[in-house]
Amino acid sequence: KNEVEQSPQNLTAQEGEFITINCSYSVGISALHWLQQHPGGGIVSLFMLSSGKKKHGRLIATINIQEKHSSLHITASHPRDSAVYICAVPPSGGGADGLTFGKGTHLIIQP
Amino acid sequence: DSGVTQTPKHLITATGQRVTLRCSPRSGDLSVYWYQQSLDQGLQFLIQYYNGEERAKGNILERFSAQQFPDLHSELNLSSLELGDSALYFCASSSQARIGYTFGSGTRLTVV
Numbered sequence: 711k712n713e714v715e716q717s718p719q720n721l722t723a724q725e726g727e728f729i730t731i732n733c734s735y736s737v738g739i740s741a742l743h744w745l746q747q748h749p750g751g752g753i754v755s756l757f758m759l760s761s762g763k764k765k766h767g768r769l770i771a772t773i774n775i776q777e778k779h780s781s782l783h784i785t786a787s788h789p790r791d792s793a794v795y796i797c798a799v800p801p802s803g804g805g806a807d808g809l810t811f812g813k814g815t816h817l818i819i820q821p
Numbered sequence: 822d823s824g825v826t827q828t829p830k831h832l833i834t835a836t837g838q839r840v841t842l843r844c845s846p847r848s849g850d851l852s853v854y855w856y857q858q859s860l861d862q863g864l865q866f867l868i869q870y871y872n873g874e875e876r877a878k879g880n881i882l883e884r885f886s887a888q889q890f891p892d893l894h895s896e897l898n899l900s901s902l903e904l905g906d907s908a909l910y911f912c913a914s915s916s917q918a919r920i921g922y923t924f925g926s927g928t929r930l931t932v933v
Binding site: 743745750751752753754755758796798808809810811812813814 | 854856863864865866867868869877879909911913921922923924926927929
């Protein structure tokens, strides 16, 4: 089973700061997901990436398959970015099981 | 609206009771996944259905069962409920034609 580790667990920053959240996993995968969960509870899929870098607005996700590591960056952070960010990986070998999740990073952006 | 519909949004019930959670996947998606999110365990995979057939099982208790119907909606049945079953239950759907998962807004179950 893939072990997924996220850091930091909690992060409080000031508006405008550059944010980095890290994710490491133990077994090689085909792709990695970054999810966002707002205080209301709903989960939104931000990125699915298998190599390199993806950008959407102020969010950037990178992955290094060889090092089994991914990062999520937020540029010019804003209070509305406050949420839990979760990385998740599919089963190794491309099986039919569901995702394995990290424990999440609780991000608070203060105005 | 993500395209995945879960009902009800909130459910409060007593220990020992049985409840049914419902999920309608995004149009065209054949796979439905059920996940449980509790405070101590985080998000955990419960079970997956693909086009009506059970595809994979995760950490699903024997008291829990699920099915996917011909119209592709799915139901998760939780019985003999215990206080520890209180959690957010998410449904997600995916398809081979579309990479990625779409999550529903979840059902918050409180067992009292």
